[in-house]
Amino acid sequence: MTDQKFDIIVYGASSFVGQIMTRYMHEQFADESISWAIAGRSKSKLETLSKDIGLSDIEILVADASDESALKMMCERGKVVISTVGPYALYGDTLVKVCAESGTHYCDLTGEPQWIRKMQDRYESVAQKTGALIVHCCGFDSIPSDLGVHFLQQHALKKFGQTCSQINMRVAKLKGGASGGTIASIINMVKEAAGDAELRRQLKDPYSLCPPDHSFSARQRDVKMAYDEEYDSWIAPFVMAAINTRVVHRSNAMTGNNYGTDFLYEEAMVTGKDGRGKRMARATAWGMNAFMVGLAIPPVRWLLENHILPKPGEGPSEKEQLEGEYDLRFFGKTSAGDKIKCRVTGDRDPGYGSTAKMLAQAAACLAQDVPEGAVGGFWTPASILGDKLIERLREHAGLTFDLE
Incomplete structure (x- = not known):
């Protein structure tokens, strides 16, 4: 069914960090509290990943990072897209464009300030109109x-x-x-x-x-x-x-x-x-x-x-x-x-073990915990997810936040 909506789509699931995160999500969301799918450019790699982890019922979506029409079809299926496909300055432009235009929320683990600035300049006004929440830097940085x-x-x-x-x-x-x-x-x-x-x-x-x-x-x-x-x-x-x-x-x-x-x-x-x-x-x-x-x-x-x-x-x-x-x-x-x-x-x-957990919980927060009336645009983890994300990270991602 092309109108099915997933809470989260993991784009680049067969990448190094994508595999770690996919395993983590399989454990975290086994109770089906979050519906999700995996995506990437290689169907065979995604199928191998699915088999290795035991994701018998997971849906696989295929889209190349430069194929705008395939990315549009993918984004239509999800509320939030996680991207692990970097360097983002080389491979990330089209997906951010599609998410901003389609009103699909987006998060990644980039640490590339020059690329983030370019995306803000190009698509901030578009995301504000569609309601898309674009949140970069959802790994160890930052x-x-x-x-x-x-x-x-x-x-x-x-x-x-x-x-x-x-x-x-x-x-x-x-x-x-x-x-x-x-x-x-x-x-x-x-x-x-x-x-x-x-x-x-x-x-x-x-x-x-x-x-x-x-x-x-x-x-x-x-x-x-x-x-x-x-x-x-x-x-x-x-x-x-x-x-x-x-x-x-x-x-x-x-x-x-x-x-x-x-x-x-x-x-x-x-x-x-x-x-x-x-x-x-x-x-x-x-x-x-x-x-x-x-x-x-x-x-x-x-x-x-x-x-x-x-x-x-x-x-x-x-x-x-x-x-x-x-x-x-x-x-x-x-x-x-x-x-x-x-x-x-x-x-x-x-860089990997903790980042994978943080990125997955940031996406879950975007899917379920965003305040009513949140305005679309380019946000940071603290400015749009704040205390809700801290709560998730404490409970599910092995992070601590303590006063001394």
């Missing part, structure tokens, strides 16, 4: 950061009568394998920026994902290497900060500047308070800088892509996923000087 700030601000408002004017996030622990998909996205972004001065300017703007009429002007700090007195440790740059900080600032803008127009937010990795911590912070800062410079040089980029870095579809073993974890600490301070702290943790490797 749900823990975005909802961690949201959680701390809610408690600051309750405790002090005002939100924090500054929040610093520190990565206390991060254990998990490198994501080939994330690496591919970074490589593509560097390629795009190499020949585009306007894009390079945009990538330096901490408010690049905020609406054009945002009133933010506070000078945000890019963490290099420093000693953090609050945490009593050396700190180094965190690779996900480039996308996470921009999502947090958009959340502020989308909630009526609830965090304030001069809100400051930064992220960094904790390396330790002794000499070893200092050396590690310096090595991390230098290493990240050398990596980005290397990617900008074509011969070096070729060597890294083809012989050193993990490729899309490659990732940690099941054992590594289960043994992975992360621990993020948020330190907030109000303009009056009041201080408040919280902690966000995850029980799987961040």
